[in-house]
Amino acid sequence: MGMRTIFSASRQAFYEFLARPVWIFEMTVSPFVFATVALIMFRDSPSTNSTYIVMAGGIMGMWGSTLLGAGYSVVIERYFGTLQYLFASPSSLEEIIAGKALTSAVMGLWNLVFVFLIAIILFGVDIEIAHPLTFLLALGLCLFSFSALGILLSTLFVLSRSAAALGNILEFAAFVVCGIMYPISFLPVWIRPLSYILTPTWGAQVLRWAVIEPQLGEGFWIGVAMIGILSCSYIVIGHYLYSRIDYQVRVTASLWRF
Amino acid sequence: MEYVIETKDLAREFDSAEGVLLKKKRKIIAVDHVTFGVRKGELFGLLGPNGAGKTTTIKMLTTLLVPTEGDAYVHGWHVVKEAQKIRNHINVIFGGERGLYLRLSGKDNLRYFSDLYGVPATTQKERIPELLQLVGLAEHGERKVETYSRGMKQRLHIARGLINDPSIIFMDEPTIGLDPEGARSLRAIIQGLTSKDKTIFLTTHYMFEADELCTRIALLKEGKILKIDTPKSFKNEVSHVTIIEAEGHHIPRELIDALEARQTVRMVTTSQQDMNQVLQIQTEPSTDVVMDILQSLHTARLSNIHIREPSLEDAYIKIMQG
Amino acid sequence: MDALRAAYSSAVFSYKGLLTWIEPRNYIGMKFIVPLLQMSFFAYVAKNAGGAEAMSFAVVGNMVQLCAVTSVLGMSMAVGMERYFGTLPLLLVSPTNRFALFMGRSVVYVLDGVTSTLVGLAYAVFLFGVDFSQANPVLLVVIFLVTSFALSGFGLLIGSLSLYTREVVAVANASYFALLIVCGVNFPVTELPHVLQGLSKVLPLTYGIQATREVVQGASFTDVQGLIGAEILFMGALLVVGYFFFRYFEQKAKKKGTFELI
Numbered sequence: 001m002g003m004r005t006i007f008s009a010s011r012q013a014f015y016e017f018l019a020r021p022v023w024i025f026e027m028t029v030s031p032f033v034f035a036t037v038a039l040i041m042f043r044d045s046p047s048t049n050s051t052y053i054v055m056a057g058g059i060m061g062m063w064g065s066t067l068l069g070a071g072y073s074v075v076i077e078r079y080f081g082t083l084q085y086l087f088a089s090p091s092s093l094e095e096i097i098a099g100k101a102l103t104s105a106v107m108g109l110w111n112l113v114f115v116f117l118i119a120i121i122l123f124g125v126d127i128e129i130a131h132p133l134t135f136l137l138a139l140g141l142c143l144f145s146f147s148a149l150g151i152l153l154s155t156l157f158v159l160s161r162s163a164a165a166l167g168n169i170l171e172f173a174a175f176v177v178c179g180i181m182y183p184i185s186f187l188p189v190w191i192r193p194l195s196y197i198l199t200p201t202w203g204a205q206v207l208r209w210a211v212i213e214p215q216l217g218e219g220f221w222i223g224v225a226m227i228g229i230l231s232c233s234y235i236v237i238g239h240y241l242y243s244r245i246d247y248q249v250r251v252t253a254s255l256w257r258f
Numbered sequence: 259m260e261y262v263i264e265t266k267d268l269a270r271e272f273d274s275a276e277g278v279l280l281k282k283k284r285k286i287i288a289v290d291h292v293t294f295g296v297r298k299g300e301l302f303g304l305l306g307p308n309g310a311g312k313t314t315t316i317k318m319l320t321t322l323l324v325p326t327e328g329d330a331y332v333h334g335w336h337v338v339k340e341a342q343k344i345r346n347h348i349n350v351i352f353g354g355e356r357g358l359y360l361r362l363s364g365k366d367n368l369r370y371f372s373d374l375y376g377v378p379a380t381t382q383k384e385r386i387p388e389l390l391q392l393v394g395l396a397e398h399g400e401r402k403v404e405t406y407s408r409g410m411k412q413r414l415h416i417a418r419g420l421i422n423d424p425s426i427i428f429m430d431e432p433t434i435g436l437d438p439e440g441a442r443s444l445r446a447i448i449q450g451l452t453s454k455d456k457t458i459f460l461t462t463h464y465m466f467e468a469d470e471l472c473t474r475i476a477l478l479k480e481g482k483i484l485k486i487d488t489p490k491s492f493k494n495e496v497s498h499v500t501i502i503e504a505e506g507h508h509i510p511r512e513l514i515d516a517l518e519a520r521q522t523v524r525m526v527t528t529s530q531q532d533m534n535q536v537l538q539i540q541t542e543p544s545t546d547v548v549m550d551i552l553q554s555l556h557t558a559r560l561s562n563i564h565i566r567e568p569s570l571e572d573a574y575i576k577i578m579q580g
Numbered sequence: 581m582d583a584l585r586a587a588y589s590s591a592v593f594s595y596k597g598l599l600t601w602i603e604p605r606n607y608i609g610m611k612f613i614v615p616l617l618q619m620s621f622f623a624y625v626a627k628n629a630g631g632a633e634a635m636s637f638a639v640v641g642n643m644v645q646l647c648a649v650t651s652v653l654g655m656s657m658a659v660g661m662e663r664y665f666g667t668l669p670l671l672l673v674s675p676t677n678r679f680a681l682f683m684g685r686s687v688v689y690v691l692d693g694v695t696s697t698l699v700g701l702a703y704a705v706f707l708f709g710v711d712f713s714q715a716n717p718v719l720l721v722v723i724f725l726v727t728s729f730a731l732s733g734f735g736l737l738i739g740s741l742s743l744y745t746r747e748v749v750a751v752a753n754a755s756y757f758a759l760l761i762v763c764g765v766n767f768p769v770t771e772l773p774h775v776l777q778g779l780s781k782v783l784p785l786t787y788g789i790q791a792t793r794e795v796v797q798g799a800s801f802t803d804v805q806g807l808i809g810a811e812i813l814f815m816g817a818l819l820v821v822g823y824f825f826f827r828y829f830e831q832k833a834k835k836k837g838t839f840e841l842i
Contacts, residue, residue: 008373012359012366019361019402026750033757037622037766041629048629081356085418088320089374090345096374122773169609172617181621182628250324250338253272253317 005091009099013069017107024110027068031061031111032118038181039123051127052211054119056180056204061111063146063200064171069104070097070150072167074157087249093158094151094242101150105143112139128211135210138224142207145199145227148234155241158249180204199234202226261295262426262457263302263319267328268292269481270314288314290481291328296459296474301452303472304461305574311481312461313352316430319459320350332426346375349424353431355411360404364395364414367403368421375422389417393447409440416447426457433467445471465571477577484577489570496568496576499524500543502551504560505534513558522547525576540572615646615700616707622766623708634767639708640796641765643700644789647693647728648735648756655689655735656742656752686732693728694721714798723795726808727788730815734784737822743829744836764789784818787811 017023035057042048074097077083086096119125129135153170160166175181177191178200184192195201206223209216270289289311296302304312317323319330321341330337332344359367365386372382390399393413403411412432419427432448433441448471451458462468468475469489476486485492509528517539518526524540537560541547548565555563619642626638701720704710738755742748760766762776763785769777780786791799791807 004376005374008370012370015362015366016359022747022750026753029750029754029757033760036761038625038629040761040767040771041626041634043771045629080358080360081352081354082359084322084352085350085357085371086374088322088345088350089371090342090376091374166609168614169617172614172621176617176621176624179624182624186624186627247324250322253323 002095005095006099006102009091009096010103011099013073013100013103014107017103023107027061027065027108027111028114030064031057031115034060034175034181035115035119036122039119039125049212050119050123050125051129052208053181054115054125054127055112055207055211058112058115059142059200059203059207060175060180061115062105062108062142063174065108065111066101066105066146066150067153067167067171067174069107070101070147070154071157071170073097073100073104074154075167092242093246094239097154098147098151101147101154102143105147105150108146109139109143130212130214131210131216134216135207138203138206138210141224141227142199142203145203145231145234148231148238149199152234152238152241155238155245158245174198174200177201178204196226197230199227199230202230260298261331262298263296263330263332263459265295265315265319265328265330266293268315268318268325268330269327270311270318270323271326287481289318289325292476292478292481292483294476294483294486296457298457299452299455300473301448301458301460301471303468303475304459304478305463305465305468305475306461306478307463307578310478312463312478313430315478316350316352316428316459316461320348320428321345322350346422347424348426348428349375349419349422350428351415351419351430351432353412353429353434355408355415355435358403358411358414358418361402363400363402364390364406364417365399367414368417371418372421377422385421385423389420392420392450393417394443407440409436409444412436412440412444413447416444420451424456426459427451429458429460431462432460433462433464441467465569465574469570477574479578492573492577493568493570495573496540498543499540499568500548500565501568501572502539502541502548502555502563502565504537504539504555504564505531505562506537506558506560507534509535509537509560510558513554516554517551520551523551527575527579540568540576610649611696612699615642615649615696616703618642618646619700619703619708622760626766635708636710637768637793638766639704639710640793641763641789642760643697643704644724644727644792645759645763645765645785646700647697647724648731648759648785649693649696651686651689651693651728651731652735652738652756652759653752654692655686655732656739656748656755658685658689658735658739683736686729686736689732689735690725690728693731694724697724697728710796712796715796716800719795719801719804720792723788723791723804723808726811726815727785727792730784730788730811730818733815733818733822737818737825740822740826740829743826743833759783759785762786782814782817784811784814787814 035054038053038057039050042050042053074083077086087093116127120127156166156170177187177195178184178198179187179195180200184195184201187195202223206220206227209220209223213220268289269287269291272286272288274284274286292311292315304315306312314323318325318337319332321337321344324338333347335343337344359370362370368386368389369382372386377385387396387399390396393416395410395413395417398406398410403414406414416432419429429448433444436444445467448458448460460468460471472489474486474488475492477484477492514526514528514537517523520541522542522544524542525538526540527538529536529538537555539551541551552563619639622638622642623635626634701712705712734755735752738752739748741751745751762772762780763769763783764780769780769786772780787807787810791804791811794804794807
C-alpha cells in the first residue's frame with residue numbers, strides 16, 4: 001500500500017475540491033481579510049515590507065487549507081459515515097490523511113496567488129522578491145512541513161468528537177502563536193516555546209529571508225534546519241500516535257459515533 | 259467442516275454517559291458472551307430486534323471494535339491481534355445510505371475504495387463495470403451519488419462491498435428502509451453472491467428475509483444467542499400447531515384463562531393493534547379442536563377470525579418470549 | 581399572537597438546541613478560546629503596525645465584533661442546522677410564521693452574543709490593559725445589546741440563504757470576516773476605499789463600535805444617542821430586508837426542491 005494509498009487519497013481529495021467549487025471562495029476569504037486588514041494597518045508604517053505582509057496572508061491561508069484537509073475532513077467523513085469504511089479497509093488511516101493533507105496544502109497555494117493578485121490590483125503593491133528561486137524552494141518546504149503538522153494534529157480530530165470547534169481553534173492558534181505577521185517577542189514569554197516547536201514559525205522566518213533580505217544569512221539556514229527537524233519529528237510522533245489510535249478507537253468506538 | 263468465522267464467549271460493553279453537565283456513567287452490555295461458528299459458503303443470518311447486539315457483533319468481526327471479553331476469529335485470524343490480515347479478505351456493508359461520497363460519481367466511489375483495498379489498476383478496469391452491472395447501476399456509474407435514489411445508494415454499497423473480491427461479506431441490515439421492490443432486488447443480488455462461493459454474514463430483523471436468504475440463523479436477544487439452527491427447524495418448533503387469530507375490544511380475562519386451561523392449546527397471547535385487541539392462539543392442528551375453539555370465540559363476539567399455518571415469525575416470537 | 585407563541589416556543593427550543601448541538605467543550609472553545617485568539621492576533625498585528633494606541637483601538641473593535649460569533653455565525657447556522665438535521669422541510673410545512681419562529685430563536689443568540697462581548701471585555705482589561713475607567717457600564721451593556729440584536733438580524737438575513745443553498749456556512753464565515761474589514765474594527769473606516777466606506781455606513785455594527793469607543797473615552801448617553809439611533813434604524817432596515825429575503829428564498833427553494841440536499 002503505502003505510497004499508493006497516499007496518492008489515491010490525495011487524488012480523492014482533489015476530486016472533492018473539484019466537486020465543491022465553493023472551496024475557492026471559502027479558502028480565500030480569511031487570507032483575503034487578513035491580508036487586507038494588515039495592508040491597511042501597515043500602510044502608514046514605512047518600515048514594513050508589503051510583499052512580506054501579502055505573503056504572510058497567503059501562507060496563513062495555506063495553513064488553514066491544510067488543517068481543513070487533514071483535520072476537519074475527518075469530522076466530515078465521520079458525519080457522512082465514510083470514516084468507518086476507510087477504517088475497515090486495509091489501508092491505514094494515517095496514509096489516507098497524509099494524502100489529503102498534501103492535496104489541501106498544495107491547493108492552499110491558491111491563497112497565495114490570490115492575495116498577491118488582490119494586492120497588485122486593489123492596493124497597487126509592487127511585488128519584490130529578493131531571491132525568487134529560494135522563495136519557491138522555501139515554499140515547497142512549507143507545504144511539506146504544514147502537511148506533516150496537519151497529520152500530527154489530525155489525530156486530535158480522529159479521537160475527539162467535539163472537533164468542530166477544534167478546527168477553528170487550531171487554525172487561529174497557529175496564526176497567533178507563529179508570529180507570521182509580528183515578532184514573536186510580542187507574545188507572553190511562556191507561549192514562546194510553543195512557537196519554536198511549530199513549523200509555521202520557521203516557515204514564516206525562511207520566507208521572510210527569501211523575500212526581504214539581500215543576502216541569505218544564518219537565520220535562513222537555521223529556519224531550514226528547524227523545519228526539517230520538526231517536520232520529521234511530527235511524522236514520527238504522528239506515526240506512533242496512529243499506531244496507538246488504531247487500537248484505541250476500536251476500544252472507545254469513537255469513530256462511529258458523532 | 260472448518261469454520262471461517264468463529265467466536266468464543268465474545269462480549270462487548272459500552273460506557274454510556276447520561277446528562278449534559280454532570281455525566282453519570284453506566285455500563286451497557288451490548289453483546290453478552292456469544293459463541294458460534296460459520297462455515298465456508300454459508301449465508302448465515304443474525305436475527306434479532308433493534309438493540310439486540312447485531313451491529314456490535316458485526317463490528318467486532320470486521321475489526322472495527324475490540325471485544326471487551328472473549329475471542330473471535332475470521333479465517334482463523336484473531337480479530338484484534340491479526341486485524342490487518344483479516345481486512346484484506348473481508349468487506350462490510352452497513353445498512354442505510356450513509357457512507358458514500360455524495361458529491362462524487364458512483365464510479366469514483368468504487369475507484370477510491372478499490373485503491374484503498376489495493377486492487378491492481380488492470381483488475382479495477384474490469385471489475386468496476388462488472389460490479390456496476392451486477393447491482394444494476396451500469397448506466398448510472400457516471401452520475402453523482404447524491405442524485406441516486408435510496409435503493410440505488412444501497413446497491414452501490416453492495417458493489418463497494420465486493421470491490422476487493424472478499425471471501426466473506428458482512429452485511430448489517432442491507433435492505434433497511436427500502437421499498438418492497440427495492441428490497442427484493444437487493445435480496446436477489448445477495449442470493450446470487452452465494453453461488454460465487456462467498457460466505458455471507460447477514461443481520462436483519464425481517465423474518466421473511468432471513469427465511470428466504472439464510473442457510474442458518476442465530477437468534478439474538480439482549481446480547482445473548484437464544485438458538486442457532488436452519489430456518490426449517492426453526493419453523494418446526496411451531497410446525498405441529500395451527501394458529502388462530504381474532505380481534506375484539508376488551509377481550510375478557512376469563513376467556514383467555516379458559517383457553518389457556520385447555521389441554522389442546524399450546525399458547526395464548528394478546529396484543530394491541532390500533533383500537534383492537536388481537537388474540538392469538540396456538541393449538542393442536544386438529545379440525546375438531548379448532549372448531550371447538552372457534553365456537554367459544556364466536557360466543558365471545560370476537561371478529562375477524564382467521565386460521566393459518568405458522569411462519570418463521572411465529573417461531574421467532576415463541577423463542578423470544580420464552 | 582400565534583406568531584408570538586411560535587417565537588416563544590422556538591426560543592425555548594433553540595436554547596435547548598444550542599446546548600445539545602454545542603457540547604460544553606465545544607461551547608467553551610467557541611466562547612472563550614476563539615475570541616481570545618482572534619483578539620490577540622489583531623492586537624499584535626496592530627501593535628506591530630502602529631504601536632500601543634493602535635493595539636487598544638483593535639482590541640476594543642474586536643471586543644464588540646466578537647458578538648458576531650454567536651449572532652451572525654450562530655444565527656445563520658440555526659437555519660443551516662435545520663437542513664443538516666433534515667428538519668427544514670418539516671418546519672416549512674408547519675403553518676406558523678417562520679420568520680417569527682427564527683426571530684424567537686434570535687433572543688437566545690442575542691444574549692449569548694452579549695456574553696461573547698463581555699468575555700472580550702475581560703480579555704481587553706486583564707490581558708491588553710485597555711482602560712475602561714471612564715466608561716459608563718450600563719451604557720456599554722445597552723450598546724452591546726443593541727449591537728448583538730442588530731447582528732442577529734444580519735445573521736438571519738444570511739441564514740435565509742440556507743433555505744436555498746447548502747453553502748450557507750461559507751457565506752456566514754465570509755460575512756463574519758467581512759465585518760472585520762468594513763466596520764472599523766481594526767482601523768478607522770476613513771482608511772477604507774470610498775466604496776467600502778459607503779457600505780460601512782449601512783451596517784449597524786459600525787455605529788455600535790463607534791459608540792463603544794466614545795463611551796470608553798467617557799461619553800454620556802446624550803453624546804452617543806445619535807449613534808445608537810442610527811444603529812437601531814439600520815437594524816430595522818436589515819430586519820425588513822431579512823423578512824423579504826426569507827420569503828423570497830422559501831418560494832425559490834420550494835420551486836427548486838433543494839431542501840433535502842446536504
